[in-house]
Amino acid sequence: MRTTLRSLWNYRGFIIGSVRREFESKYRKSVLGATWNIVNPLAMILVYTIIFSQLMKARLPGVDKPFAYSIYLCAGTLTWGLFTEIVSRGQNIFIENANLLKKISFPRLILPIILVLNACINFLIISCLFLLFLIFSGNWPGWTLLNVVPLLAIELMLAIGMAMVLGVLNVFFRDVGQFVAIFLQFWFWLTPIVYPLEILPPAVRSWMLWNPMFPVIQGYQNIFAGQPIADWTAICIPVVMGGLLCLLGWRMFRTHSGEMVDEL
Amino acid sequence: MGRIEVQSLGKAYKQYRRRWGRLTEWVMFGWAVRHRLKWVLQDISFTLLPGESVGIIGINGAGKSTLLKLITGTAQATSGSVHMTGRVAALLELGIGFHPDFTGRQNAMMAGQLLGISTAQLTECMPDIESFAEIGEYIDQPVRVYSSGMQMRLAFSVATAIRPDILIVDEALSVGDAYFQHKSFDRIRAFRQQGTTLLMVSHDKVAIQSICDRAILLNEGRVAMQGPPEAVMDYYNAMLAQRQSSEVQRRERPDGKVQTISGSGEARIEDVSLRNASGEQTTVVSVAEKLTLTVRAKVHQNIPELVLGFMIKDKLGQPIFGTNTHYLGQVIRLASAGATYSFAIEFAANLGPGSYSIAVALHSAENHLTRNYQWRDLAVVFSVVNVDKSNFVGTNWLPIAITIES
Numbered sequence: 001m002r003t004t005l006r007s008l009w010n011y012r013g014f015i016i017g018s019v020r021r022e023f024e025s026k027y028r029k030s031v032l033g034a035t036w037n038i039v040n041p042l043a044m045i046l047v048y049t050i051i052f053s054q055l056m057k058a059r060l061p062g063v064d065k066p067f068a069y070s071i072y073l074c075a076g077t078l079t080w081g082l083f084t085e086i087v088s089r090g091q092n093i094f095i096e097n098a099n100l101l102k103k104i105s106f107p108r109l110i111l112p113i114i115l116v117l118n119a120c121i122n123f124l125i126i127s128c129l130f131l132l133f134l135i136f137s138g139n140w141p142g143w144t145l146l147n148v149v150p151l152l153a154i155e156l157m158l159a160i161g162m163a164m165v166l167g168v169l170n171v172f173f174r175d176v177g178q179f180v181a182i183f184l185q186f187w188f189w190l191t192p193i194v195y196p197l198e199i200l201p202p203a204v205r206s207w208m209l210w211n212p213m214f215p216v217i218q219g220y221q222n223i224f225a226g227q228p229i230a231d232w233t234a235i236c237i238p239v240v241m242g243g244l245l246c247l248l249g250w251r252m253f254r255t256h257s258g259e260m261v262d263e264l
Numbered sequence: 265m266g267r268i269e270v271q272s273l274g275k276a277y278k279q280y281r282r283r284w285g286r287l288t289e290w291v292m293f294g295w296a297v298r299h300r301l302k303w304v305l306q307d308i309s310f311t312l313l314p315g316e317s318v319g320i321i322g323i324n325g326a327g328k329s330t331l332l333k334l335i336t337g338t339a340q341a342t343s344g345s346v347h348m349t350g351r352v353a354a355l356l357e358l359g360i361g362f363h364p365d366f367t368g369r370q371n372a373m374m375a376g377q378l379l380g381i382s383t384a385q386l387t388e389c390m391p392d393i394e395s396f397a398e399i400g401e402y403i404d405q406p407v408r409v410y411s412s413g414m415q416m417r418l419a420f421s422v423a424t425a426i427r428p429d430i431l432i433v434d435e436a437l438s439v440g441d442a443y444f445q446h447k448s449f450d451r452i453r454a455f456r457q458q459g460t461t462l463l464m465v466s467h468d469k470v471a472i473q474s475i476c477d478r479a480i481l482l483n484e485g486r487v488a489m490q491g492p493p494e495a496v497m498d499y500y501n502a503m504l505a506q507r508q509s510s511e512v513q514r515r516e517r518p519d520g521k522v523q524t525i526s527g528s529g530e531a532r533i534e535d536v537s538l539r540n541a542s543g544e545q546t547t548v549v550s551v552a553e554k555l556t557l558t559v560r561a562k563v564h565q566n567i568p569e570l571v572l573g574f575m576i577k578d579k580l581g582q583p584i585f586g587t588n589t590h591y592l593g594q595v596i597r598l599a600s601a602g603a604t605y606s607f608a609i610e611f612a613a614n615l616g617p618g619s620y621s622i623a624v625a626l627h628s629a630e631n632h633l634t635r636n637y638q639w640r641d642l643a644v645v646f647s648v649v650n651v652d653k654s655n656f657v658g659t660n661w662l663p664i665a666i667t668i669e670s
Contacts, residue, residue: 014377021374025365103357105337106378172286258340261333262277 007107014106018114023121034125041081041126048073048194067137068225074130075224076193076217079152082123083159083213084184089115090163091170091180098264108257112167116160134224141226151219154238158212161245168252171260191217212238265350266314266429266461268335273308273344275330276301301342304330305485308344314429317462319472319493321500322482328465331482332356332434335463350429350461353379357434358419364408368399371407372422381426389425396451397421398444413441420448427455433464449475469497473580494581495522498623498641502526504633517642521621527638530565531599531626536643538622547644549613550651551661557609557644561626563599567637569628570596572607578659579619586623590630614661615648622646 008015027033049070093111094101101108134140170176191213197205208214215234222228278299280286285298305327312318322328333339335346336354361378362371372393376386394403397417399410407415424431431452453475456462466472472479472493479496481489481503489499499514502524513525539556540546549555559572575586589595589607596605622644628635653661 010380010382011377013383014374017374017377021363021366021370025363029365100361100378102333102338103360104378105354106380172290259278261339 004107004109008109008113011107011110015110015114015117018110019117019121022114022118037122037125038129041078045070045074045077048077052194067139071134071139071224072196072221073194074133075220076191078123078126078130079155079217079220080188080191080193080213081126082119083155084188085119085122086116086156086159087162087166088180088184089119090160091166091177093163093167094171094260095177095264101261102264109253112160112163115163116156120156139224139226141224144223144226144228147223148220151216151223151235154235154242155213155216157242157246158216158238161242161247161249164249164253165245168249168256168260171263172256187211187213193217209234209237212241266312266459267347267349268312268430268461268463269347270308270310270335271345271347273305273331273334273346274303274342275305275327275334275339276303276342278302303342303485305334308482308487310480310487310490312430312461312463314350314461315456315459316478317456317464317476319476319479320463320465320482321467321472321479321496322488323504326482327485328482329434332432332463332465336432348430351380351426352430352432353423353426353428354432355420355423355434356432358423359415360419362407362415362419365406367406368397368403368410368418369394372403372418375419375422376425379423385426393418393421393425396425396447413444417444420444424448424451424455427458427460429459430461430463431455433462433466435466435468470582473497473582491522494579495524497581498522498524502639502641517645521642521645523640523642525638525640527626527636529638530567530635531561531563531570531637533559533624533626533638533640533643534562534604535560536622536624536640538644538646547646549646549648551613551615551617551648551653552663553613555611555613557607557611557622557624559607559609559624561605561607563601563603563605566598566600567628568598570599570605570637571627571629572605573625573627573632574609575623576615577621577623579621581621584615584620584659588625588627588630613648616656616659616661617648617650618659619645619647 023034027036030036032039052069052073090112093115094108097111100106166176166180170180191211192200192208197208197218200208216238219235278286279302280299282298288296289298308331310318320328320331330339332354333356334341335348336352336356337346338356361375363374366374369390372390373383373386376389377383381389397403397414397420399414399417402410402414403418407418410418433452449471452462456475462475464472464476476493478491479493480487481496481500483503488503489496495514499522503526514522517523536557536559537545538547538549539558540549541554543556546555557574559574561570561572563570571588571590573586573588573590576584578584599605621642623639623641624643625632625639626637627639628637632639650656
């Protein structure tokens with residue numbers, strides 16, 4: 001463990017360089033550059049806002065302020081975006097870099113680290129814009145905002161754990177990659193992100209207990225709506241699940257990383 | 265620093281008969297075995313002392329690249345171990361990790377960092393990298409506009425920017441044009457002189473013989489032979505020709521060199537001798553002396569054609585001159601069992617001072633690769649001394665005259 005950390009530290013130059021390079025390369029030849037980073041989620045939010053709050057007249061029970069639905073939606077989609085970016089890119093990370101892994105000897109954990117850092121930077125940019133919007137629209141939630149930090153930590157734990165498990169599995173069973181793309185779609189719509197929990201029938205609602213992303217997303221939605229987090233006890237499930245996934249991911253990576261190169 | 269120790273190294277790939285095999289194994293936590301091990305390398309042991317340089321040769325699929333992967337640590341050994349001391353640089357494939365949209369300088373930086381060189385060191389070396397690659401102002405252009413040769417030059421310059429304790433090279437010597445090949449080879453040679461341990465895989469005989477102290481021949485995943493490059497190369501050549509059924513034998517000559525004799529044996533070389541103008545056997549000749557190489561061959565089975573070839577090699581085993589009766593239009597057709605032929609090859613020893621050997625072969629057609637009846641390396645060993653010519657260097661004697669006008 002300690003030697004792993006030391007070797008990662010020795011490669012910090014490469015990690016920082018790669019993060020910068022990946023960020024730059026995405027926009028290197030585009031005129032609008034990093035603006036696209038923002039336009040994409042903005043477009044999605046616009047679509048959902050129009051369809052759900054205008055066309056389908058969905059209303060959040062108990063909140064009648066203007067922008068209430070938009071804020072609810074942003075709180076869910078932006079954080080969900082961070083989660084899916086890490087999971088869906090993480091499951092391909094070793095396959096994408098097959099050539100590098102086969103030809104150069106370097107600490108392999110660098111690859112997921114670069115990915116997570118990049119996802120976090122993207123998230124940071126878009127959240128800053130969201131926060132500016134909150135300030136200017138007079139919806140600044142106040143100090144309760146700090147509750148986001150532990151929630152983010154839990155979400156990252158879940159995402160990284162899943163990404164590692166799926167990333168290793170995908171090398172050996174390529175079906176995983178196909179399956180996860182579909183699975184994430186279902187997961188998104190089975191989590192109250194674009195719709196409120198209340199519209200679900202009670203029978204389905206009780207199943208939400210087993211969706212580890214539900215309490216996390218609900219937490220964000222409450223924080224940005226200026227409410228206290230409903231219950232911290234529900235957060236225990238994602239914490240435990242995240243911890244287990246990370247352990248499993250680490251174990252799988254340790255035992256199979258040697259064999260992985262033979263399969264790529 | 266710079267020691268490589270490989271101990272009973274082995275590598276096996278898992279082969280599953282059915283698609284579900286691996287899944288079953290994973291689900292059962294190793295209680296059910298559904299794979300067979302396919303060994304591609306077995307029982308490889310050798311040691312490289314600091315400063316030594318060793319070449320690995322073998323036919324395609326002999327396991328050379330796998331061995332290098334195990335040594336550099338990209339692949340994991342199934343059995344055995346590799347121990348290395350000091351900083352290792354591997355030139356397995358050049359230009360990996362280059363991003364087409366970034367400049368040469370940025371890519372050089374990243375590639376260096378990926379090889380484990382610190383940012384500070386790289387910044388310090390950057391002028392050297394630039395000047396060695398000789399790509400001029402292209403260094404600040406995106407790699408996308410580079411020619412493949414330019415990419416190779418840059419990649420090679422980065423990979424060898426800092427002298428490693430151990431350098432591992434996989435046929436990466438074909439870097440760009442002839443000029444840069446020489447330059448890169450010179451750099452490797454210079455590293456060697458400064459004490460870098462060198463391990464290289466190559467099919468290039470000349471490269472191995474001119475730079476390596478020792479060669480290791482891999483065959484079917486095992487070490488088939490280890491020893492001086494010349495002897496290993498001869499054995500390898502014999503092995504190449506001998507993919508058909510036939511024997512390869514090695515025996516030590518009185519002077520300690522290992523002689524390889526191989527062939528399918530339809531015709532055999534009975535006697536080889538080198539004679540001077542007065543018909544006496546000789547081993548020391550003077551520059552430009554007239555010589556006759558006599559070869560007596562006996563045919564043991566009826567064969568459609570018989571060709572005699574011979575090759576003069578220098579002390580590193582590099583060919584100086586060789587030809588055969590096929591090229592000279594003197595093929596013996598329909599040689600019948602029991603016939604004996606005597607060949608007398610006359611030539612002048614237009615060679616520079618030094619030690620030379622002659623290899624003799626009986627085969628069919630143009631070369632020994634289709635049918636090799638018998639091949640005999642080091643059939644004759646002789647030395648050339650300069651007795652009556654003015655001083656000169658090199659392996660060839662060219663009678664010359666210089667006219668000076670003022």
